[in-house]
Amino acid sequence: MDQYHEPVAELSPQDRDFVRALNSVKEEIEAINWYHQRVVVATDPQIKAIMAHNRDEEIEHAVMGLEWLRRNMPVWDENMRTYFFTTGDVTALEDAATGGEGGEGAPAGKPASGGSLGIGSLKGNR
Ligand SMILES: [Fe+2]
Incomplete structure (x- = not known):
């Protein structure tokens, strides 16, 4: 499928799960971006509220995917420990x-x- 940039047969089952997780996080972030823009421009208060709710759920989904990446790809963990929840x-x-x-x-x-x-x-x- 077009989600692969290398011959899929050369990717291990673990690598394929990495592709799935990375694509999923990418898709969630795209959805956050789209929903947020719609929230900004929507004129009806109810649809604005619904799309804001949906945007925020996509943020939850993205973070869940990031947590899986952290647990399974060590460099994510290293960088999250360096940069997340810091100030300055x-x-x-x-x-x-x-x-x-x-x-x-x-x-x-x-x-x-x-x-x-x-x-x-x-x-x-x-
Ligand atoms: Fe989602």
Whole structure:
């Protein structure tokens, strides 16, 4: 099916479940986006309320899918532990988590801060 970008026969059953979960989260987020736009422009208060309710249920669905990904793909867990439920500058959290060494996704030429924000020790508290 067109949900695959590589020959499906080369994907393990686990990989296929990853595809299902990732597609499901993608679809939920698309639905949130569509519902939200309809909520904003709808003129009838009842349909506005119904679509707001539906949008919020899609958020629940998306988060349930993210939780499955967290439990089954370790890098999701690592990143959620770094970025979720934090406050302040989100972009500073990578330096804090890596001690300023950046990560695989760190922009080229990004200077190491050495965790100068003083929150680098948070990683050890998990
Ligand atoms: Fe949904």
